[in-house]
Each structure stands twice: as structure tokens, then as C-alpha cells.
Amino acid sequence: xxxxxxxxxxxxxxxxxxxxxxxxxxxxxxxxxxxxxxxxxxxxxxxxxxxxxxxxxxxxxxxxxxxxxxxxxxxxxxxxxxxxxxxxxxxxxxxxxxxxxxxxxxxxxxxxxxxxxxxxxxxxxxxxxxxxxxxxxxxxxxxxxxxxxxxxxxxxxxxxxxxxxxxxxxxxxxxxxxxxxxxxxxxxxxxxxxxxxxxxxxxxxxxxxxxxxxxxxxxxxxxxxxxxxxxxxxxxxxxxxxxxx
Numbered sequence: 001x002x003x004x005x006x007x008x009x010x011x012x013x014x015x016x017x018x019x020x021x022x023x024x025x026x027x028x029x030x031x032x033x034x035x036x037x038x039x040x041x042x043x044x045x046x047x048x049x050x051x052x053x054x055x056x057x058x059x060x061x062x063x064x065x066x067x068x069x070x071x072x073x074x075x076x077x078x079x080x081x082x083x084x085x086x087x088x089x090x091x092x093x094x095x096x097x098x099x100x101x102x103x104x105x106x107x108x109x110x111x112x113x114x115x116x117x118x119x120x121x122x123x124x125x126x127x128x129x130x131x132x133x134x135x136x137x138x139x140x141x142x143x144x145x146x147x148x149x150x151x152x153x154x155x156x157x158x159x160x161x162x163x164x165x166x167x168x169x170x171x172x173x174x175x176x177x178x179x180x181x182x183x184x185x186x187x188x189x190x191x192x193x194x195x196x197x198x199x200x201x202x203x204x205x206x207x208x209x210x211x212x213x214x215x216x217x218x219x220x221x222x223x224x225x226x227x228x229x230x231x232x233x234x235x236x237x238x239x240x241x242x243x244x245x
Contacts, residue, residue, distance in 0.1 A: 022059040023196040029189045065097040098207045109208035116211035154181040
């Protein structure tokens with residue numbers, strides 16, 4: 001596998017060094033919703049997918065990924081089988097993902113259960129570069145994959161922007177990630193615009209500061225305990241479905 005990777009990188013390298021290592025990349029995130037598990041009364045009330053626009057501001061030292069625009073929240077409640085079922089579909093407009101390439105640190109700002117958390121530490125991703133290539137938005141990209149538990153993740157990155165960054169936590173490859181597929185199309189993140197230029201003063205990259213500081217392991221424990229609590233509270237009296245972009 002190493003020989004394949006080296007050959008492909010060598011073929012692309014001559015185009016890399018003329019590129020600016022600073023700019024703004026815009027992505028469209030689409031989350032497709034499996035309506036098969038919902039009560040029949042709710043299927044006609046819920047759109048099959050949710051979209052949001054996000055931007056990655058970056059330079060050679062750091063980056064921050066933010067939500068630019070998203071669809072409005074959806075809140076539905078319906079009686080089914082003698083119970084009340086509430087469905088909430090909402091994005092996370094305050095979520096941010098910050099990366100510092102110099103010291104290898106990262107901070108993910110996440111709103112959960114009415115609280116804001118600053119999650120430190122990288123998600124452990126063991127990328128496998130396959131050697132497949134394709135053109136995306138005029139850039140020669142290479143394919144990489146990994147498994148998050150049982151969920152397959154595919155990313156396409158370009159060494160023509162030689163910075164180890166990408167949308168949200170999808171980084172750590174030898175080039176900028178321009179496209180991500182999670183769970184065989186259940187969620188996709190695709191580039192819509194690449195603007196390589198010097199960032200303005202208004203676009204200064206600042207790590208998120210406000211929120212409860214936790215490690216990734218601590219946040220996962222808090223999240224799992226809260227989800228278990230919500231399931232227990234709903235019991236047989238109904239339920240609440242909450243989906244975020």
C-alpha cells in the first residue's frame with residue numbers, strides 16, 4: 001500500500017506548492033433521515049433530509065469550522081398508539097470545531113441538553129488511503145476510509161491544498177478534505193466553494209472560550225448518561241426524537 005500512496009502523491013506534488021495555504025472553504029452538509037422507524041402518523045410531517053452550510057477558515061497554523069446557514073428547527077407532536085410522541089429536529093448553530101496544527105490540540109464546541117461543552121482531544125481516526133482518485137471542484141482528490149465503531153466513513157482529500165485539515169473532526173490526512181460520506185450516504189459533507197486567499201481581520205481564527213471544558217471521554221459519558229435518562233423518563237408514555245445536523 002505504501003508504494004501506491006507514494007506514487008500517487010508524487011504525481012500530484014508538483015501542483016501543490018504554488019497553492020495558497022490560507023483561505024475559506026464552504027461546505028454543504030446533508031443529513032438524510034430514516035423515516036421507516038417513525039410512527040405512520042409522523043412520516044408525512046418530517047422532511048427526508050436536512051441541509052446546512054458550513055465554512056472552514058484556515059491558515060498554516062490553525063482552523064475553525066462554523067455553521068454558516070441552516071434550515072429552521074422543526075418541532076412536531078402527534079398522538080400514536082395511545083401515547084404522545086414528540087419529534088424535534090434541530091441544528092447546532094453555535095457549534096464550532098477548532099484545530100491548532102502547531103501543538104496538535106483541538107476544541108469542539110458542542111451544545112447538548114441545554115449546555116455548552118468545550119471538548120478537548122482528537123477523535124482517534126485510523127485512516128486507510130485506498131489509492132483511488134477523482135476530481136472534486138477542480139482538485140485532484142484521493143480516497144481514505146475508516147470505521148467509526150460499525151459506521152463506515154469515506155473522505156476525499158487533496159494534496160493540492162497541503163494542509164492536514166477538513167470539515168469538523170474529519171482531518172489528519174496529507175491534504176485538505178473536500179468531501180465526506182458517513183454511513184453510506186446517511187450524512188454527507190461536500191465542498192461547494194474553495195476561496196484561497198488571505199483572511200481578513202473579521203475572519204480571524206479564535207478558539208472557542210465559553211462552555212464547560214471536558215475531555216472527549218468525559219463528554220461521551222455525559223451524553224450517554226443523559227440519553228439513557230431520557231429513554232427511561234419516556235418509558236411507555238411516549239417519546240421524544242431529537243435529530244441534529
